[in-house]
Amino acid sequence: GAGVSQSPRYKVAKRGQDVALRCDPISGHVSLFWYQQALGQGPEFLTYFQNEAQLDKSGLPSDRFFAERPEGSVSTLKIQRTQQEDSAVYLCASSLSAGVLETQYFGPGTRLLVL
Amino acid sequence: DAKTTQPPSMDCAEGRAANLPCNHSTISGNEYVYWYRQIHSQGPQYIIHGLKNNETNEMASLIITEDRKSSTLILPHATLRDTAVYYCIVRARTGSGYALNFGKGTSLLVTP
Numbered sequence: 100g101a102g103v104s105q106s107p108r109y110k111v112a113k114r115g116q117d118v119a120l121r122c123d124p125i126s127g128h129v130s131l132f133w134y135q136q137a138l139g140q141g142p143e144f145l146t147y148f149q150n151e152a153q154l155d156k157s158g159l160p161s162d163r164f165f166a167e168r169p170e171g172s173v174s175t176l177k178i179q180r181t182q183q184e185d186s187a188v189y190l191c192a193s194s195l196s197a198g199v200l201e202t203q204y205f206g207p208g209t210r211l212l213v214l
Numbered sequence: 215d216a217k218t219t220q221p222p223s224m225d226c227a228e229g230r231a232a233n234l235p236c237n238h239s240t241i242s243g244n245e246y247v248y249w250y251r252q253i254h255s256q257g258p259q260y261i262i263h264g265l266k267n268n269e270t271n272e273m274a275s276l277i278i279t280e281d282r283k284s285s286t287l288i289l290p291h292a293t294l295r296d297t298a299v300y301y302c303i304v305r306a307r308t309g310s311g312y313a314l315n316f317g318k319g320t321s322l323l324v325t326p
Binding site: 103132140147157208 | 246252255256257258259260263299301305306307311312313314315316317318319
């Protein structure tokens with residue numbers, strides 16, 4: 100079956116530009132996560148949705164980062180006024196239910212390069 | 215969540231068993247041990263998890279010591295496609311939050 104998909108796979112932005120990254124979770128999955136992965140590091144949590152509700156945004160690094168999931172399926176991570184330190188791979192994951200121990204299924208990521 | 219310690223890198227010959235250790239000496243009784251891996255340019259992939267007993271699935275086996283302070287992920291017959299970064303993560307049913315805390319993991323290189 101279809102897994103988690105993300106688009107675009109690669110994005111080059113000039114410093115100061117706004118970008119929007121899309122995540123299509125597995126159909127029917129209640130939970131959706133965004134992670135940021137810097138080069139050579141493990142993924143780091145950004146934010147979590149349960150259906151359309153954003154229950155945890157403690158990992159968002161600044162108020163330039165904004166995520167939404169208005170209908171409880173597709174999610175968009177928006178970064179305003181991009182900076183060079185925002186260059187990273189942005190990973191989306193989904194899980195079937197709201198249980199903390201549910202397996203998270205990851206997409207391939209969007210590689211963002213800010214010049 | 216309990217902190218985990220893994221070696222930064224390991225090598226394994228193709229066809230041999232790969233044994234990846236993880237230390238979690240501060241683990242508490244309600245915390246599970248999870249393993250994910252990340253192949254280059256892909257998102258992380260769930261492998262296996264356990265609480266107390268050893269576990270086995272089609273991908274790997276998980277051996278947890280009796281005192282639960284350490285565990286070993288075993289890939290019984292490693293192939294070149296098993297080259298990846300392996301993450302050991304400790305999770306509790308309550309109080310963990312929903313985020314996975316990946317750390318730096320172990321980079322496993324399977325050689326021909």
